[in-house]
Amino acid sequence: MSAVLSAPKSYSMVHKVLHWIVAAVIIEQLLLGxxxxxxxxxxxxxxxxSGLSSPVVLFHIWGGLSVxxxxxxxxxxxxxxxxxxxxxAESAVMKFAANATHVVLYVLMFLVPLSGAxxxxxxxxxxxxxxxxxxxxxxxxVGLHVVGALYQHFWLKSDVLRRMTSG
Numbered sequence: 422m423s424a425v426l427s428a429p430k431s432y433s434m435v436h437k438v439l440h441w442i443v444a445a446v447i448i449e450q451l452l453l454g455x456x457x458x459x460x461x462x463x464x465x466x467x468x469x470x471s472g473l474s475s476p477v478v479l480f481h482i483w484g485g486l487s488v489x490x491x492x493x494x495x496x497x498x499x500x501x502x503x504x505x506x507x508x509x510a511e512s513a514v515m516k517f518a519a520n521a522t523h524v525v526l527y528v529l530m531f532l533v534p535l536s537g538a539x540x541x542x543x544x545x546x547x548x549x550x551x552x553x554x555x556x557x558x559x560x561x562x563v564g565l566h567v568v569g570a571l572y573q574h575f576w577l578k579s580d581v582l583r584r585m586t587s588g
Contacts (some may be wrong), residue, residue, distance in 0.1 A: 428506045431584045436498045440585055443491045443530070445474065446484050454556060454559045461540075461549060473541070482541060485534035491528035508579040522565050529559050 432440070456477050464473050507516050533555045540549030573581035 428503050430505060432505065433502050435499060436495060436502070438586055439491050439495050440500070443488055443495070444563075446488050447530075447559070450481060450484050450488065451556065451560065452588050453477055453481050453484075458553065464549075465546075482537070485537050489534040492527055496527065505584050508573070508577070508581065510577070511579070518565075519569060522562055522569065525558075526562050526566060529555060529562065533559060 426497050460473050460475065507519065511519075533552060536548045536552040536555065539545050540552055570582045570585075573579045574583070
């Protein structure tokens with residue numbers, strides 16, 4: 422149960438800033454993730470740890486951990502401040518799809534960094550395999566999230582996108 426009695430009309434400025442920071446970091450993570458994979462494979466082949474301590478690898482690790490921390494902060498904000506209601510005209514299927522996408526995105530924002538941290542700090546190969554398997558799922562869900570927001574904005578003419586960008 423939320424601490425808020427009525428739903429806000431828009432997200433708080435802090436929530437908006439965190440949303441866009443997390444979006445930028447996730448994109449950066451997806452782009453730099455292949456470098457991390459290459460460094461990990463080199464480590465597995467030769468036990469050479471030099472690649473695993475490169476600035477790009479460390480940036481990837483800290484970026485992932487920041488995604489999890491910011492996701493926790495965003496969940497707290499959702500609980501403390503509430504979230505805007507879905508548009509009144511939105512169908513039950515659209516509401517379900519939006520909610521399911523958000524839930525799975527939040528789960529991935531915790532599981533992906535956690536599995537990466539376990540793989541890196543604990544040298545647990547199955548955690549690394551899981552971490553790698555989650556990349557396509559994250560790409561698909563981020564894509565659905567973006568397409569859904571654009572569909573709401575341009576096709577349905579709702580305020581869903583504006584609630585996270587302005588006012």
